[in-house]
Amino acid sequence: MARITAGVTTSHVPAIGAALDRGEDKSDYWAPLFAGYEWSKKWIAQEKPDVVVLIYNDHATAFSLECIPTFAIGCADEFPIADEGFGPRPVPTVVGHPELACHLAQSLILDEFDMTVMNQMEVDHGLTVPMSLMFGQVEEWPVRVVPIAVNVVQYPPPTGERCFKLGQAIRRAVHSFDEDLNVQVWGTGGMSHQLQGPRAGLINQPFDNAFLENMNADPSALRAITHLEYLREAGSEGIELVMWLIMRGALATTCNELHRFYHVPASNTAVGHLILESPPDEEDS
Amino acid sequence: MTDNEEFDDIPGTTVFTAERSHEGFHLNQFCMSLKNAANRERFKRDERAYLDEWPMTAAQKQAVLDRDYNAMIAVGGNIYFLAKIFATDGQSFQTAAASMTGMSQEDYAAMMLHGGRSPEGVRSKKEGR
Numbered sequence: 001m002a003r004i005t006a007g008v009t010t011s012h013v014p015a016i017g018a019a020l021d022r023g024e025d026k027s028d029y030w031a032p033l034f035a036g037y038e039w040s041k042k043w044i045a046q047e048k049p050d051v052v053v054l055i056y057n058d059h060a061t062a063f064s065l066e067c068i069p070t071f072a073i074g075c076a077d078e079f080p081i082a083d084e085g086f087g088p089r090p091v092p093t094v095v096g097h098p099e100l101a102c103h104l105a106q107s108l109i110l111d112e113f114d115m116t117v118m119n120q121m122e123v124d125h126g127l128t129v130p131m132s133l134m135f136g137q138v139e140e141w142p143v144r145v146v147p148i149a150v151n152v153v154q155y156p157p158p159t160g161e162r163c164f165k166l167g168q169a170i171r172r173a174v175h176s177f178d179e180d181l182n183v184q185v186w187g188t189g190g191m192s193h194q195l196q197g198p199r200a201g202l203i204n205q206p207f208d209n210a211f212l213e214n215m216n217a218d219p220s221a222l223r224a225i226t227h228l229e230y231l232r233e234a235g236s237e238g239i240e241l242v243m244w245l246i247m248r249g250a251l252a253t254t255c256n257e258l259h260r261f262y263h264v265p266a267s268n269t270a271v272g273h274l275i276l277e278s279p280p281d282e283e284d285s
Numbered sequence: 286m287t288d289n290e291e292f293d294d295i296p297g298t299t300v301f302t303a304e305r306s307h308e309g310f311h312l313n314q315f316c317m318s319l320k321n322a323a324n325r326e327r328f329k330r331d332e333r334a335y336l337d338e339w340p341m342t343a344a345q346k347q348a349v350l351d352r353d354y355n356a357m358i359a360v361g362g363n364i365y366f367l368a369k370i371f372a373t374d375g376q377s378f379q380t381a382a383a384s385m386t387g388m389s390q391e392d393y394a395a396m397m398l399h400g401g402r403s404p405e406g407v408r409s410k411k412e413g414r
Contacts, residue, residue, distance in 0.1 A: 015378060060365040064317045065306050083320050085372025153365055155289075155302045192401075196364040197355065199297030200382040201393060203401025228291055232408040236298050237364075265397040267379045 002100070002174045002181040006047065007247045007255070008040070009215065009274045010133055012056060012188045014125040015267035017089050020132050036261035036273060037133045043258065043275065044134050050181040051097045051144045053104070053170060054127055055246045056188045057152045059084070061124035068154050069116035071166065073108070074123075074147035075101040082122035091128050091137075097144040100177055104146060107173035113166050123147060130188045133273075152189065152240050161223045163242045167249020174250075187247030189240030191262075192233070193269035202235040203270045208262060211241060212272055216257045219248050237269075251278040296407045297386075301363045309361020312345040316366035325373045354385050 019030045026034075061082045063069065079094040108115050127147055135142060148170075151157055158166075167185070174183050191208040194200050214221050222245060230239040259275040292300040299305070306313075315336065318324045328335040336346045348356035349370065357367055371381040383393035396402060408414050 060313070060317060060363070060369065061320070065310055065313050065363075065366075068306075083322065085319055085325070085369040086375075087322070153301065153363060154306050155300050194298065194402075195378065195382050196358055196385060197297045197299055198386050199295075199402065199407050200386050201396055201402040202404055202407065203397075204404045205400065207404075231292065231295055231298065231300065233404060236300065264400050267377070268382050268397065268401075270401065 002177040002179060002183050003280070004171055004174050004183050004185055004250055004278055005049070006184050006278055007251045007274075007276045008130075008134065008184060008186045009244045009247055009272065010130045010186070010188055011190055011266065011269055011271040011273070012126045012129040013266040013269045013271065014084070014129065016271075017125050017129040017132055020137065021090055033263050033266055033271060036263055036271070039259055040134055040273065040275060041136055047184075048182065049143050049184040051100055051146060051183045053146045053148060053174070053183060053185045053250070054130065054188070055148050055150060055186060055243045056126035056130070057240060057243065058149045059124050059126055060153065062118070062121045062149065063151075063153075065154070068151050069149070070151045070158050071113060072116040072118050072121075072149040073101055073105050074118045074121050074149070075105060076119055076121060079121055079123045079127075079145070079147060081128060082124045084124050089125065089128055091132060092140050094123055094127065094131070094141060094145050094147070097146055099179070100174075100181065101146045103177050104170065104173045107176060108166070108169050111169045111172065113169050118149075121147070121149075126188060130186055148246070150243050150246070152242070156227055157239055157242055159227070160225050160242045160245045163245040164219065164223045164249035167246040167251075170246070170250045185247045185250040187244035189243045190234070190238060191241065191270040191272040192235050192238040194235030195237050195268055197236075199235070201268055203264055204233050204235070204238075205264065205270065207233045208270050208272055211244075212260055212262060212274060215244065215248055215274055216255055216276055219245070222248070248276075251276055252281045255279070294409050294411050296410055299358050305361050306363070307361075309345070309363065311339050311341045312349070312357065312360065312362050313366040315339045315341060315349075316362070316369040319369035319373050328373065352384075354381060
């Protein structure tokens with residue numbers, strides 16, 4: 001049967017992808033950022049997950065304002081790399097896991113999470129930058145992906161509490177899939193950043209560091225953060241952090257923190273990265 | 286109280302609500318069209334003519350022609366959609382963000398390198414914190 005073994009969180013700043021694609025990752029500006037993922041790349045090469053359930057947000061790529069699903073799950077065989085206005089990133093097509101994705105979609109909907117099912121979807125930097133950070137530059141991605149896109153573009157995004165509960169439902173759904181799969185759940189986006197208006201450039205390091213700490217130490221404190229608090233403290237785009245709570249909800253109640261990294265800035269954004277190992281819960285067996 | 290009144294209390298910030306999405310629909314749909322390379326070329330060849338193909342308001346079109354991102358946001362633009370415009374211009378997200386702050390590019394870049402804009406004093410107008 002399928003098992004969730006670990007969770008990864010990371011920011012997904014587009015400039016990180018551009019730096020890698022242009023071969024600027026060794027520059028003075030970018031080298032300290034990529035150094036924070038060296039351990040992670042070695043770790044994941046040993047872990048060899050079969051599937052990543054990858055929580056991210058679309059940035060006006062697959063979804064225009066014609067239709068704004070709060071939670072969408074990708075059930076396609078593969079997900080092409082989108083042209084976001086500067087040509088598609090030169091990275092491999094993302095290969096899906098339609099059997100697991102269809103099972104998740106059915107299970108989540110019957111568990112009262114009304115997912116939008118995507119049988120065709122392009123993916124943008126929100127999904128591909130975390131893949132590049134964790135796997136580097138490869139000919140083919142060494143993992144299959146079930147993308148789950150969360151609306152954080154038009155207010156309101158789902159609440160942190162709702163996201164955490166979706167994560168718990170993902171856990172139940174994965175654990176009821178018969179195939180023997182090593183599954184990771186990734187939560188992407190954040191940390192503090194604001195990309196618009198006169199307040200652009202906002203970074204809140206105390207907020208971010210407390211968030212990183214509480215992902216393992218006290219997730220209940222994070223579940224209670226209101227949208228207004230995210231907007232004030234973490235900037236208008238920092239509200240993406242609700243997606244990290246989906247990842248956390250999908251893990252065991254008690255996890256082991258294996259790796260933590262925090263870096264300011266990547267372009268306009270504070271970059272945060274965590275790896276949590278999720279041992280089997282008693283209730284799972 | 287009406288929906289979202291409390292957002293007006295956050296300095297220098299526009300929250301992209303359903304009302305703004307409605308107001309900015311055609312502006313943002315125009316931005317979305319720039320995902321297509323052929324459309325980017327047509328736009329670059331004659332911006333005014335390309336904009337006139339969209340049922341946008343005069344203020345929306347003028348804000349695009351002026352590359353005034355604060356003005357675009359004020360008439361319903363969303364930053365992730367507007368990003369297609371500065372991508373078409375070959376401009377980075379940091380350059381575009383800086384242009385909204387009233388700071389020079391150099392000062393903005395230096396602020397980011399030194400840890401970004403502190404939230405102190407820009408959380409709430411009313412509470413002055």
